[in-house]
Amino acid sequence: MSEDPPRRKTLSLKPGVVVTRPLGPEPIRAPKPAKPAKVEPPPPPSFGWKCKPCGKGFDPPPDAPDDETVRCPNCNARIGIVGDFKQDPPPNRLRARPVKR
């Protein structure tokens, strides 16, 4: 009579074992999809001139006499006179530049 061989342990997954991710480097996350670039057309300028000192747009008074002083409605800088706006090209002393529409 021979002795019984030692019984091998059966490998079995224990129930209830939570399988976690294997140790190692962090999984590479997929890069977020780039947001679609919203290209919104800039609103059309509602003014014809831009103040050089402050960059705000404005319009010279249309009915004012040519020698009336025009001031920036935003920064109150003296832009020039109404007549300067009517020259083409505008004189250098005019502290505004025309806005291209």
Ligand SMILES: [Zn+2]
């Ligand atoms: Zn200004």
